[in-house]
Amino acid sequence: MHKSNQVLMKDDMMVGADLPAWLARGGGEGVSKALQEPAAVIPEIEQADLRGMGGAGFATHRKWAPVAGAADGDKYVICNGNEDEPGTFKDRFLLEHTPHQVIEGALIAAVATRANHVVVYVNPHQPRALAVTRDAVSQWRGHELYAAIENSLGGALSLSVVPSSGLYIGGEETAVIATVEGGFPFPRRKPPFPAEMGVHGAPTIVNNTETLAHVPGILRHGASWYRGLGLGNASGTKLYSLSGDVLRPGLYELPMGTTLEELVFEHGGGMLQGKAFKAVFTGGPSNTLLTKGDLDVPLDFDSVRQRRSRLGTGAMIVVSEGTGIVRKVAEYVNFFAQGSCGQCPPCKGGTFQLAQVLNRIDTGRGVRSDLEALENLCRLLPGSGRCGLIDGAVTVVESSLHHFIDEYEALLMA
Incomplete structure (x- = not known):
């Protein structure tokens, strides 16, 4: 991983699944502080x-507080490591190289909420991450810190690894819950939210792998330290998955709020073969495109939202001049069409129709009515599914039509 600000992920970079090595570098201090004053964790x-x-x-x-306030009984903390979207590869790196940091973050969440079940949910298409995580979990189970957590909970603590379905939709939080229960990863309608009714009806927290990896550092060094790592009004650091038409693609840990221009041209080394920057798919391919005029945007949640996009997972898929936007969008919508679980007919049929029309236009077989069909589908489909898959597919199509309608027009048959 290329990193310019090694503050959160560095401590466990070389220790892998070696728990004693992790603890020797300061690991465990966060959960020890949590055990001393559990009620102070969520405010921190x-x-x-x-x-x-x-x-x-x-x-x-806001995810943790309702679970902490629920009556004692079965409660779950789930680390969501399904990660299956194109252009996103941060969570697998964390599970392969910093598993104890992630697990400690989940254990701190359990202490803060009095949860007696901790599940690390890993995509089986990432066999190294799965194997390393299992090894790391087995080491925690026999450690004195683990016994101290059980003592604070007044009973046994379950810490386990559950392979996901390996499907893209399996990363949606209610689909995660369905899988942990042993079922197919069909998303569920919300409310009720997982904090109210999750695994087997119990209060449940579902947090992303990277989110939990930040928790031990916050407990160890304090909230002010963490906030000071960000730029502007942003807090902490972020793992940016940089890919596409750049010289140095990779995973970069940088201050939250680093500009898109700095990520691409300083850390990423600029564009391939001296080509000009054209656009970037932010947060993976399910958000709006940012273009040349957005290179100055700070890559934090609020700033990217002000540009009518979303930071998402922090994935940045860069596209250079000369690369067809329609081709890229068609590829991503095909991915969404294949990833739809089929539970909601408008989603399954809608993503299929979007993909079919895009493929016709991309291969030079499209006509004016196909372009009109895309625009109509973008109006009709949003909100028609139980999860955000169809909305993500529509968002990237709609954004590409807005910014690059000339490319669509040029591909149409006369």
Whole structure:
């Protein structure tokens, strides 16, 4: 991983699944502090302004607080490591190289909310991440810190690894819950939200892998330290998955709020073969495109939202001049069409229709009515599914039509 600000992920970079090595570098201090004053953990997370790193940027303390306030009994903390969207590869790196940091973050969440079940949910298409995580979990189970957590909970703590379905839709939080229960990853309608009714009806927290990886550092060093790592009004650091037409693609840990221009041209080395920057798919391919005029945008949740896009997972797929936007959008919508679980007919049929029309236009077989069909589908489909898959597919199509309608027009048959 290329990193210019190694503050959160560095400590466990070389220790892998070696728990004693992790603890020797200061690991375990966060969960020890949590055990000393469990009630202080959630306020500390709130002061740090830690947000969900899996896409939505939802305030972490707002997920934890309802579970902490629920009556004692079965409660779950799930680390969501499904990660299957094109251009996103941060979570697998964390599970392969910093598993104890992630697990400690989940255990701190359990202490803060009095949860007696912790599940690390890993995509089986990432076999190394799955194997390393299993090894790391087995080491925690026999450690004195684990016994101290059980003592604080007044009973046994379950810490397990559950392979996901390996499907893209399996990363949606209610689909995660369905899989942990042993079922097919069909998303569920909300409300009720997982904090109210999750695994087997119990209060449940579902946090992204990267979100939990930030927690031990916040507990160890304090909320002010964490906030000070960000730029402007942003807090902490972010793992940016940089790919596409850049000289140095890779995973970069940088201050939250680093500009798009700095990420692409300083850390990423600029464009391939001296080509000009054209656009970037932000947060993976399910958000709006940013173009040349957005190179100055700080890459944090609020700033990117002001440009009518979303930071999402922090994935940045860069496109250069000479690369066809319609081709890229067709590829991504095909991915969404294949990833739809089929539970909601408008989503399954809608993504299929979007993909069919895009493929016709991309291959030079499209006509004016196809372009009109795309525009109509973008008006009709949003909100028609139980999860955000169809909305993500529509968003990227709609954005590409807005910014690059000339490319669509040029591909139409006369």
